[in-house]
Amino acid sequence: MKDTISIGHGGGGRLARDLIKNLFLKHLNNPKLAPLGDSAVFELNGSTIALTTDSFVVKPIFFPGGDIGKLAVCGTVNDLSVVGARPLYLSCGIIIEEGFSLKDLEAITLSIKESADKAGVEVITGDTKVIEKATGGNIYINTAGIGIIENSIALGIDKINIGDKIILSGTIGEHGIAVISKREGFDFESTIESDCASLNEITQKALKAGCIKFMRDPTRGGLAAVLNEIAEDGSLDIKIDEDAIPVRDDVKGICSMLGLDPFYIANEGKVVIVAAKGDAENILRALHNDPLGQNASIIGEITGKGEHGVYLKTSYGGTRILDMPVDDPLPRIC
Missing domain, CATH: 3.90.650.10 (PurM-like C-terminal domain)
Structure with a gap:
């Protein structure tokens, strides 16, 4: 593995898998993480729960058919859905670069709301951080999502x-x-x-x-x-x-x-x-x-x-x- 991170390590291919397996799993491995599923699945008080997290750095933040807010909701809902879960709740952490447009921030927030309503989920907790101005116009979103798996569904x-x-x-x-x-x-x-x-x-x-x-x-x-x-x-x-x-x-x-x-x-x-x-x-x-x-x-x-x-x-x-x-x-x- 290389001594430094390249843009390719975030691409979802061989470099990303090698980074996850050779570094993160080496230190963090456990039975719930080891399958490297789209969501972790575990039992809690008699219910089967799915938990996922995702981060969104798309560039540009507005594109034909969507924006970073819609993408954050849909991407998180989908990671729960593909393990058989019924998505329920999301968290939303937003990292904003100094100088970012309030108009754009409100548009993204409204998109989050609209997408969550359409998917039947609620954003129930969140966080906001502001970083110093760098390249200009940047915003990043991190989410977590939780859902419930019913009817004894067990995919693998x-x-x-x-x-x-x-x-x-x-x-x-x-x-x-x-x-x-x-x-x-x-x-x-x-x-x-x-x-x-x-x-x-x-x-x-x-x-x-x-x-x-x-x-x-x-x-x-x-x-x-x-x-x-x-x-x-x-x-x-x-x-x-x-x-x-x-x-x-x-x-x-x-x-x-x-x-x-x-x-x-x-x-x-x-x-x-x-x-x-x-x-x-x-x-x-x-x-x-x-x-x-x-x-x-x-x-x-x-x-x-x-x-x-x-x-x-x-x-x-x-x-x-x-x-x-x-x-x-x-x-x-x-």
Whole structure:
């Protein structure tokens, strides 16, 4: 591991995983932290509780389809939702640079309120700190979220078996493209909006429709990072079909122009589901009945245990390895 931190250590890829495993887990490891889930899950007074935390440093703070406030709420709600929890309460800590616009701060606060109301959660505690002026116009948000897991739901990579199907809830790449387009001032013919949305309703619908083994939202590092995490942590072989993965044509075009791969681009309103083979179609129908899941697709399956790798059947009939990203090609995307 390097002697200093690079921007890539925050990208959700190989560098981030190595930092977590080789430094943080070395000193902080315990049974609740070790699975490195989106949320910690534990029992408290007879209830199953999910607890998560997240930080948001997106640049720019306002982008097509959202802003840092909406992103903070949705991202935290989603980390609870993908472990099967019903999100209840959030904390919100805001670090503001001296000179930041009060008008922008109020707009972000109103966005937090609107997003929390829409997701059915409450912000019940918070903190504010101000730091000296540095680069100008910066604000950072840290959250925690707590939810309750009901109906004996217990998800985990250890529950995945050969033959289980992999479902993606919708098109990929919009969030990353929306943010980078705004950041760099690109003026494309079509404006791509972030897919930023809370997943609590759609994940609960999916859980009621059939046997789900595991869920994760493909944020930093995109779909490729999530699939590689599942493969690596479960010692699994995964095969996916490129033609089954929904990507909008305009996102494909912009990625091609920028030299980016949509499989590695962050999303903020999608979920990857590993489901029992016999229940996959029922779950897919449930997703299609939700506004966020109309483009959902079964994109692949678990093909082996013991080794680990992600293999993409290409549109041309070949097969290529879909590697874990080293870092995120678009830093400060969330």
